Amino acid sequence: MDTFLGRYKNLVVLAAILFAQIIGLALQVRRPVQTGGxxxxxxxWAISAVTPIEGAVVHAQxxxxxxxSNYAYLRGVRRENRELxxxxxxxxxxxxxxxxxxxxxxxxxxxxxxKEQYVENTIAAQVIGTSGSEQSRVLYLDKGSRxxxxxxxxxxxxxxxxxxxxxVFPTSSQVLPINDQFSGVGAMLKDTRLQxxxxxxxxxxxxxxxxxxDEKVEPGEEVxxxxxxxxFPKGLPVxxxxxxxxxxxxxxxxxxxPAARLDQVEEVLIVTKIMEKMPDAKDLxxxxxxxxxxxxxxxxxxxxxxxxxxxSTPAGTAASPNAxxxxxxxxxxxxxxxxxxxxxxAKPTGVATTPRSTQGTTAVVAPGTAAGTAKPGATTxxxxxxxxxxxxxxxxxxxxxxxxxxxxxxxxxxxANPQTPLNDDTSTPPPKKAQRPPEQTPPANPDQVAKxxxxxxxxx
Amino acid sequence: xxxRTMPFRGSYTSREQVAVYDFSWKALLFIxxxxxxxxxxxxxxxxxxxxxxxxxxxxxxFAVARRSPISGCLTxxxxxxxxxLFAGPSHPLGMYGIALTIIGYLxxxxxxxxxxxxxxxxxxxxxxxxxxxxxxxxxxxxGLLRQTQVWSWSHVAVSALANAxxxxxxxxxxxxxxER
Numbered sequence: 001m002d003t004f005l006g007r008y009k010n011l012v013v014l015a016a017i018l019f020a021q022i023i024g025l026a027l028q029v030r031r032p033v034q035t036g037g038x039x040x041x042x043x044x045w046a047i048s049a050v051t052p053i054e055g056a057v058v059h060a061q062x063x064x065x066x067x068x069s070n071y072a073y074l075r076g077v078r079r080e081n082r083e084l085x086x087x088x089x090x091x092x093x094x095x096x097x098x099x100x101x102x103x104x105x106x107x108x109x110x111x112x113x114x115k116e117q118y119v120e121n122t123i124a125a126q127v128i129g130t131s132g133s134e135q136s137r138v139l140y141l142d143k144g145s146r147x148x149x150x151x152x153x154x155x156x157x158x159x160x161x162x163x164x165x166x167x168v169f170p171t172s173s174q175v176l177p178i179n180d181q182f183s184g185v186g187a188m189l190k191d192t193r194l195q196x197x198x199x200x201x202x203x204x205x206x207x208x209x210x211x212x213x214d215e216k217v218e219p220g221e222e223v224x225x226x227x228x229x230x231x232f233p234k235g236l237p238v239x240x241x242x243x244x245x246x247x248x249x250x251x252x253x254x255x256x257x258p259a260a261r262l263d264q265v266e267e268v269l270i271v272t273k274i275m276e277k278m279p280d281a282k283d284l285x286x287x288x289x290x291x292x293x294x295x296x297x298x299x300x301x302x303x304x305x306x307x308x309x310x311x312s313t314p315a316g317t318a319a320s321p322n323a324x325x326x327x328x329x330x331x332x333x334x335x336x337x338x339x340x341x342x343x344x345x346a347k348p349t350g351v352a353t354t355p356r357s358t359q360g361t362t363a364v365v366a367p368g369t370a371a372g373t374a375k376p377g378a379t380t381x382x383x384x385x386x387x388x389x390x391x392x393x394x395x396x397x398x399x400x401x402x403x404x405x406x407x408x409x410x411x412x413x414x415x416a417n418p419q420t421p422l423n424d425d426t427s428t429p430p431p432k433k434a435q436r437p438p439e440q441t442p443p444a445n446p447d448q449v450a451k452x453x454x455x456x457x458x459x460x
Numbered sequence: 461x462x463x464r465t466m467p468f469r470g471s472y473t474s475r476e477q478v479a480v481y482d483f484s485w486k487a488l489l490f491i492x493x494x495x496x497x498x499x500x501x502x503x504x505x506x507x508x509x510x511x512x513x514x515x516x517x518x519x520x521x522f523a524v525a526r527r528s529p530i531s532g533c534l535t536x537x538x539x540x541x542x543x544x545l546f547a548g549p550s551h552p553l554g555m556y557g558i559a560l561t562i563i564g565y566l567x568x569x570x571x572x573x574x575x576x577x578x579x580x581x582x583x584x585x586x587x588x589x590x591x592x593x594x595x596x597x598x599x600x601x602x603g604l605l606r607q608t609q610v611w612s613w614s615h616v617a618v619s620a621l622a623n624a625x626x627x628x629x630x631x632x633x634x635x636x637x638x639e640r
Contacts, residue, residue, distance in 0.1 A: 014565045017537050021554040021561065022604070028552035029605060042553070046545040054501055105577035131547045132499035133556075134510045134619075135597065138548035140500075166549055182550040183606065202610050250605065265509045 044169060047140070054128040055142045062126070119233055122156075123147060126446040128172070128265050137262075138166070138203065139175040143270065149173045152231055154271040160259025161185065161225060161235040162268050173270075177262050178238070179204045187238050187256075188229030191386060195226045198238060198256060204263070206239065208254040215246045215252065223256050233274050319364035474515040481525040487637040488610045492518050492539050499573045500546055516560065516593055517627045520586060521634050524571035536564025543577050552605065563589050580630055586627040590620040 129140035143149050145168045155162040156174050163177035176183050179200040187198040187208055196210045208223060221241045227234030239258040247253030281372070290330060485492075495514040504511045519539050523532035540560030544553045575581060584608060594616050601607040 010533075010565070010569070013530045014533045014561065017533055017561050018558060021537070021541075021557050025552050025554040025558075025600075027602060028554070043545050046542065050497065050500070050546070053497065057501065058504075127504050129500040129546075130510070131504040131542070131551075132496070132503060132510065133513070133547055135555075135601075136547040136551050139504075176548065176550075178547075180550075182548075202608075203612075203615070203631075263503075264505075266504065 009028055017257055043167075047169050047172060047174075051128060051140060051142070054140065055126075057170070058128045059125055059140070083436060118158075119273075120275040122269040122271050123149070124257070125149075125155075125173075125268050125270055127268065134204075135202070137177050137180040137200070137267070139163070139177060141173045141268065141270070142171070144169045144171045144173050149270055149448050150272075154232045154236075154274075155268050156232075156236060157260045157265060157268055159261070161232055162240060162260050162262065164231050165270065176269075178258060179206050179262050184229070185232060185238065186226040187223050188226040189241070190222040190224050192217065192221070196227065196254070198223065199280060206256045206258055208241070208256050209247075209251060211252045211254060213246050215254050217254055218242060218253060219244060233271070245298055367435050479528050479611065480617045483522070483637055483639060483640040486499050489521075491634065491637065493536075494541070494547075496539070496542055499543075511622050512626055513593075513623055514558075514591070514630070515543050516531060516563065516624065518634070519560050519564050519585065520567045520589055520627070521631055523567035524576040524585070526636075527568055529565050529568045529572075532564035532568030533561045534561035534564070536562070555597060555600050555605075558600055559593050562596055562628075563593050566592070582628060582631055585626045587620045587624040590623045591616055594619070 030320045123143055125141040125143040127139050128142045129136045139162075141149075141155075145382070148166060149168050151165050151168055153165045155164060161178060163183060164174045165173050166176040167174040174241040177200070178185050178198060181200050184201045185198040186195070188195040189208075194211050194213065194215055196206050196208045198206055200206050219241050222401075223241060224239040225232040225234055225238055239256040241254055242257050243255045245253045245255075335365060347454045473493055479597075492515065495518045499509075499512075499514045519532075519536045522535045526535075537557050537560065540557035541553060543556040543560070544551060547556065555623065567585065570585065576585065603608045628639050
């Protein structure tokens with residue numbers, strides 16, 4: 001026996017080590033490996049020992065990058081700032097249009113008693129590590145149970161979903177990304193609303209499965225979360241369809257490229273609270289265009305009643321029924337009205353009148369003023385805005401609330417109702433003459449021309 | 461610490477005796493640890509880094525340099541099990557451990573017979589053992605655990621080539637820690 005062990009000592013040791021590991025494997029497989037809340041103690045020790053080092057390295061690198069990008073490397077910031085401002089202007093216009101669509105959708109959902117899911121709370125986290133192998137694609141985050149992280153929380157980025165939390169440690173957590181071969185996400189196609197399961201593969205690709213082969217799916221179609229997995233809220237972007245091929249068992253093989261860059265993700269958001277509620281019922285009431293305009297446009301502080309006299313230009317927005325009447329004559333309204341709230345690229349829209357203009361619902365809109373909020377190409381129909389069939393551009397109800405009676409910036413004052421100052425432009429000369437300095441403009445009748453107030457703050 | 465020589469026992473190398481190297485305990489401890497940390501950390505920034513398997517290279521390097529099958533398989537076992545710890549809950553402990561134990565044993569057994577200082581032989585050893593490592597992993601996952609695994613010869617060949625090329629530089633760097 002001693003001779004045998006001595007001769008085959010190496011092989012015996014190898015066999016013993018392998019046998020022990022196989023027994024260990026069998027014990028792990030016999031018990032469920034992925035139990036969610038349970039974590040093997042040795043894994044906890046190892047990960048707790050390593051993740052602080054990784055976190056320190058990542059944060060040091062991030063600090064160095066931050067110092068470089070914020071202090072040392074500022075080339076092109078001005079140009080980028082200009083571009084971003086222009087982008088914000090465009091997005092504001094789009095946002096106004098989209099918010100109207102959202103309101104309408106909420107009203108419809110309320111009528112149909114749908115419940116919506118909202119991502120209420122998120123925690124930002126930093127990716128500090130990976131599994132380091134091709135067989136497993138798990139990620140490690142620098143937030144753990146001390147930060148309120150729990151298993152099965154959704155991990156997302158602004159571009160799309162990333163995965164879910166599978167294990168939580170005190171100062172770190174482990175994410176199973178959607179392209180891991182053991183991952184599965186309830187997903188649906190955005191246009192056709194077909195639902196399936198998005199599964200990862202060993203090579204890191206993701207496929208949408210369980211879509212019947214007789215369905216028509218086009219490449220490029222967007223894939224959203226369906227909410228069926230009870231982890232991701234419904235409607236989050238998942239990715240786009242790349243290829244559609246007939247698969248086995250009467251199902252299509254739809255390959256999806258994830259919207260989030262899973263191989264280069266660095267910062268993520270962990271969804272810690274999802275709220276489910278009914279849409280707000282207050283939106284059920286019809287919304288008037290005046291309300292929308294009052295929300296979108298900047299407000300003007302109220303002036304004393306005698307601050308304005310009868311100098312008014314025809315061009316402008318009327319706030320009172322009487323004010324609108326003399327202005328509702330097309331030619332004069334095409335005068336450019338000076339003032340704020342001009343939007344880049346806004347076309348002159350001229351007069352927007354309706355058959356009800358005699359009742360004071362007419363709004364004469366100067367180019368670049370209030371009507372300019374309805375951007376050329378803005379597709380919000382007038383009926384959606386007012387609900388009463390009036391034209392959307394600046395139509396104001398006779399029974400104006402205080403918010404509505406506050407005029408649109410840049411609008412001209414009313415001649416017929418001089419006691420009601422509309423805005424600060426009330427006391428200024430007409431726009432054409434306002435191009436010249438006031439002292440060079442001889443008034444035809446000085447008694448009827450108001451002097452501009454001395455300490456008038458500039459209008460936004 | 462000191463350089464020892466292994467008596468000639470059917471070696472295929474032209475030399476009659478092959479050198480056996482030792483390493484300090486710091487090197488034995490920190491080199492695998494650093495390799496593992498790099499393996500975990502770098503893929504966050506470098507997309508294709510998971511193709512490279514640094515713990516595998518370290519296992520081969522120690523096994524070949526020390527030329528002891530028992531220490532080779534023990535080194536492979538420890539490094540593999542440590543690698544298993546970070547592979548996620550769907551990978552039971554022991555998958556990499558078994559693969560690297562066998563690789564460590566074979567590499568140290570082979571190191572006792574051939575000249576492993578030559579870059580050509582290092583390249584070949586790494587290439588062949590990487591394919592074997594992938595095969596063992598596939599066998600454990602598919603055969604023992606019934607996991608769905610896809611075997612791609614082209615992918616394994618490319619990965620083995622990349623590992624073999626990079627291993628030449630890694631081994632050249634790790635040679636500095638040898639003690640004769």
